[in-house]
Amino acid sequence: MTDYSRQSFLGKDSSEKLKDSKIGIVGYGGGGSHFGQQFGHIGIGHFVVVDDDFIEESNRHRFVGSEPNDLEADNLGNTRAKVEIARRQILRGNPHATVTALRRRWQEATDALSECDIIFDAVDSFAQRDELERFCRRNLIPYIDIGMVVTELDNGDFAISGQVVQSLPGTHCLRCCNIVTDERIAEEANQYGDAGPQPQVIWPNGVLASTAVGFGIALLTPWFPSTNALRWLVYDGNTGTLKEPNILSQYLVNTSCSHHPETEVGDPLADIREWQPTDQVCRPSQSKVMFLQRWISWLREKMDHLRI
Ligand SMILES: [Zn+2]
DSSP: OOOOGGGGGGOTTHHHHHHHOEEEEEOOSTTHHHHHHHHHHHTOOEEEEEOOOBOOGGGGGGOTTOOGGGGSOOTTSOOOBHHHHHHHHHHHHOTTOEEEEEOSOGGGOHHHHTTOSEEEEOOSOHHHHHHHHHHHHHTTOOEEEEEEEEEEOTTSOEEEEEEEEEEOTTSOOTTTTTSSOHHHHHHHHHHTTTSOOOOOOHHHHHHHHHHHHHHHHHHHSOSSOOOOSSEEEEEETTTTEEEOOHHHHHTGGGOOOSSSOGGGSSOTTSOGGGOOHHHHOSSOOHHHHHHHHHHHHHHHHHHHHHTO
16 A cells, blocks of 8 residues: 555545546556656556557657567567557556557557546547547547757757647647647648657656646645646756746637637537536546536636627
8 A cells, every 4th residue: 555645735636536536647658658757656546548559669769668678579570569668657646546458550559548537648649639639629628738859059059948838728738828829730741751750858747747747636636726728838958947838828718719610619519518528528537527517617608608
């Protein structure tokens, strides 16, 4: 048994809430592996981890929980699946957790993902982020994204940067933040196969993933009055700082998202105003019911106002 008393400031029933929660992790590599480590230790009870890949030697320097013998090929010639390393790592933190480890593309794991309370994404592609965010909104699931890039500067130095974004149904999205744009998606599609491996190192992923874990725990067991629905921090890895971009307070707080209209939030075949949370989900965890009640009352208000 783990004694969670030192994190009991998260709320008197926080251990039960965390044990009852199901976390989705899409993309289990340099960034995603920090999620498995931290959410296991903190006592999350249920996990869905999706990644179609096997570990490679070039992943080891930033893959939390990986071991040298994970690179040994089995009789099919495969190294250890990344989702199996995830399972092992999560169970080290919480031996009682249930881990649904799916070695496939996330688009082939939507049934399992739709049951999650929060989905964390550490994928490299803008197109994947765009699709996954849309999926989360349809299924009324909070979505938290992290990403980092290393850019070579004109003088030959390098800049490390990144972001953490919390995107909730009915509020601003990655497109509002200009993180996902049609230009970036098109550029990515054109370069597919030519771009080569992107530079990555372990510590910025650790900063970004740890910050995202904090965002997630604040949704599940808030230990302070809630802040903005959109939470967005940009990371400057050269100075080691995380801060809110000015656009957030100067512009976005006074606008609403035009990319995912309220009418596109939730199942397109159902009127969200008629939904009863406990009837609509297969596994109504406390968090799921809390989130659904929040989105539904919020959206009912907006939709009634719009007279839809
Ligand atoms: Zn938007």
